[in-house]
Amino acid sequence: MKFLFLVADGMGDWPHEALGHRTPLEAANTPAMDELARTGMVGRCATIPKSMPPGSDVANMALLGFDPEKYHTGRGPIEAAAQNLQAGKDDLIWRMNLVTVEDYGPDGIMRDYSAGHIETEQSRPLVEKMQELVGNDTYSFVPGVQYRHLLVQKDGALDAEAELDINPPHDILDKPINRDMQRYSRNPEFWDLLQEAREILVRNGTTRANAIWPWGQGRPLSLPGFENLFGMKGAVISAVDLIKGLGFASGMEVIDVPGATGLLDTNYEGKVEAALKFLETGDFVFVHLEGPDECGHGGDPEEKREAIERFDSRVLAPLREALRNEETAWLVCCDHYTPCVERTHTKDPVPFIVNGPGCEASNLDNFTEKSADSTGIRIEDGHGLLPFAVEKTRK
Structure with missing residues (x-):
């Protein structure tokens, strides 16, 4: 038997006035999910432990069957x-966003957690330039994709910043950054690094990225093997490094x-084709779509409804x-x-089929x-x- 796990990141929502006081999922035309729900089991799942913040890192680790309270070290x-x-x-590994801020100081405001969804072709040279000019024996800038990059602090887990x-940044859109500025400034060397990186971005001036935002730090990740746990040869398909990292770490x-x-x-079609190709020899595939989450962060219920409909019609x-x-x-x-x-993100228990x-x-x-509540x-x-x-899908 083949097992498909399809995740529409951030799909859950609250009723919105622009959608006639319906959620985007309620407003969306989703015949494939409706048919699957009608002939299967539907319920709610608390993906975020009470002791942890509601992030995609915590939630997707849990969805893949790993207890975040045991294995999670950071984004x-x-x-x-x-x-x-x-x-x-x-070593301390930080997730490092390229962001857009209005003033990178006590009076600053976070305007965009993604620097206008900067393209990888634009962001990668910027991160490489930071490594060339301000990287050192302690801090290394590691290019990723789009606005998502890494900052590695050698032996940083032994320092005070490990607990910062x-x-x-997506939690404080259009909100003050003073609280975080104060925390960054506790380490003068770290603070200077942030300011030097900002100068590089501002001098570049060709993108909306005008600051870096390190967060989600932790020691290197270690997970048990997925196949050993579940007896299935598995694969993950996603555009984001978060999901890929969980896949690599679990074999x-x-x-x-x-x-x-x-x-x-x-x-969408490429993800479907890849999933079917893998299932010719594999047993389990985890297909992740980020679109609904990005629309939620953008505060656009109509776009989120569209993202959900595309998940239904072009993936499921x-x-x-x-x-x-x-x-x-x-x-x-x-x-x-x-x-x-x-x-x-919020901690609401998510609907599932x-x-x-x-x-x-x-x-x-x-x-x-x-309906999942009912x-x-x-x-x-x-x-x-x-x-x-x-267990429930076994004959």
């Missing part, structure tokens, strides 16, 4: 795993799809059709909510946050959802 280390970055056990609680195949952007215009529907005559198990959900009115041999039919008319099925620990789905 940066997960993305470092995607690049096969070799770091010392006491820095806001993810899964990581499939790159040309044209996968993490945005509304991603290569063609996969269902291609595998209609195959014995297949399905798990569909989001990792967390990204409400458009909040423009950041489990469908496959052995599943009881819910007979629901549709798949929404409300069944009374609730998974309290996010890392228990995949084992639950595996």
